[in-house]
Amino acid sequence: MSTLSNRQVILKSRPVGIPQAEHFELRTATVPELEDGQFLVKNHYLSVDPAMRGWVNAVANYSKPVQVGEVMRAFTAGRVVQSRHPDYPEGTLVMGLLGWQEYAVTNGKTIRRTVKETDLPLSLSLGVLGLNGITAYFGLMAVGEPQPGETVVVSTAAGAVGSLVGQLARNLGCRAVGIAGGETKRQLCLDAFGFDAAIDYRQPDLESALQQACPNGVDVYFDNTSGTISDTVIRHINRQARIVICGTASIPNWDPWPTGPRVDRHLLNKSARMAGFLAFDYEKRYEEAIDYLVPLVRNGTLQYREEILDGLEAAPGSIADLYAGRNLGKRIIRLTAD
């Protein structure tokens, strides 16, 4: 097995702003022999996430930047095909940070969970039952703390996280209002994900549309965009509102920090809070989220969309598409069928 070849996507140069296909290259390496305590995972699916932009930035944010020449950091779902680790026997399904590559050798530290829901597609471990679901669950529940009857506004509402946030909010008895780019996504929010109201942010008068969609103001704002969309929503928060900062998709570059309206006085007047949220902080509680989400997936309460691209060659250009809003659903690279 020492001659097993492993195709990988490498960070070739460091992007300023959104990573494009040209910032990556394909390389073929050889899978090393396993040492004691290691196992080999064959990746079936690779994840494409907006967070990857931050991971390749030169400036460390919440995690160490991926170095030029390294395999691109990514969540993957796959199967253990060789093992010298007692907890991960051959055949185990796993999800973890195993990178954009066909194979990964690990001692288990990069594994985030063992996938036990073998009745459900393995690809869900990268979406509704992976980081997207975990993000929506903890961001909404632990940071947003929605109460029944409250209004929850979500930006990038047709996206892999936003669509789940809206559905979880509705399921709790909240009014869910989605903000998305374009009529197709707006309709998707209403028809596929059951938002109570949905707004196309590209319309001429976002402020009026928001007021109409939120007659009782905004209690929780789950923000994936920053920028003018957020500025508009924040003007309409209620007393003791909670703003969850999960992403900043509308701002291409944070170095230097862009300027915008100072929010501190408004937060003071409203006794409101704005909290940055990273799913990684809840790593030890992931199974709590999964246990909550699995029954909702099985009984059809949680709807989700996947957009599957085939083959490792699709990976390099796949991040830029997310920021261009060209995807409809959780974007996944499929390397092999289940």
Place this chain on the structure above:
Amino acid sequence: MSTLSNRQVILKSRPVGIPQAEHFELRTATVPELEDGQFLVKNHYLSVDPAMRGWVNAVANYSKPVQVGEVMRAFTAGRVVQSRHPDYPEGTLVMGLLGWQEYAVTNGKTIRRTVKETDLPLSLSLGVLGLNGITAYFGLMAVGEPQPGETVVVSTAAGAVGSLVGQLARNLGCRAVGIAGGETKRQLCLDAFGFDAAIDYRQPDLESALQQACPNGVDVYFDNTSGTISDTVIRHINRQARIVICGTASIPNWDPWPTGPRVDRHLLNKSARMAGFLAFDYEKRYEEAIDYLVPLVRNGTLQYREEILDGLEAAPGSIADLYAGRNLGKRIIRLTAD
């Protein structure tokens, strides 16, 4: 008693920005006869608070604006001198929102607490055992949630609230770092209030001074200023830092909202939060704060400064002085000796 005269300070015109002496005028009214369930308080002390700026702004923030022609809203401490209310017999000491005037008739709704610490000066009910103490206590404890060993930075650190925040933080085992304007106030932070470090924000390199004073970064930032002081501190927060927005003294006008660096991405990268804080939200828990603070005042752990002005005539110009940084200690108007 129906001819008892009552000198009052009235809001004469609505200021834009900081209220000045010219926005108020003195008037003499007659104290009305008490109805059943009412009582008459003779005010001994009137409070002067930075929050008054917000109370007289045209735009409602967290409370209804004081109307032109009305008695200026203010906390006062005084004594019940006539009573037709069973809970407030003659001689009771009270603190409440009774306004800038010599006398006030109330049914008890504007009373915030009955002052039971008769061994301590009544004026403390407007400072360390009044809104200042309550603000410092809940803002730090309930919103800032400091842990022993953490670094707590406070702006307007020599002020009536800031000085208490620093002392409470130290008392919890935190490193307390104060930011104040000018060398006199900086020394006051160190000598009178026992901060571990204190910084004059007017110095040429605030950023370096802050880094030096906070070798382990900033875990809690209790902000009373907004503006460039805050921008500097926020750049140095640690992961999961808590920013408490208690005041915005450095910004004279919030209509329209001024611009500044967008903080949302930074809050995200740091899993940090920024929360607006109003002491009024904790009204039902005031006695919890007082119970915590009284022993610390009695045993000398909590130091405080009062700056007492004599006579109602001093009231109109007293707010502007606070914003000009001309006061050293909690500013109080004394109408009568205890």
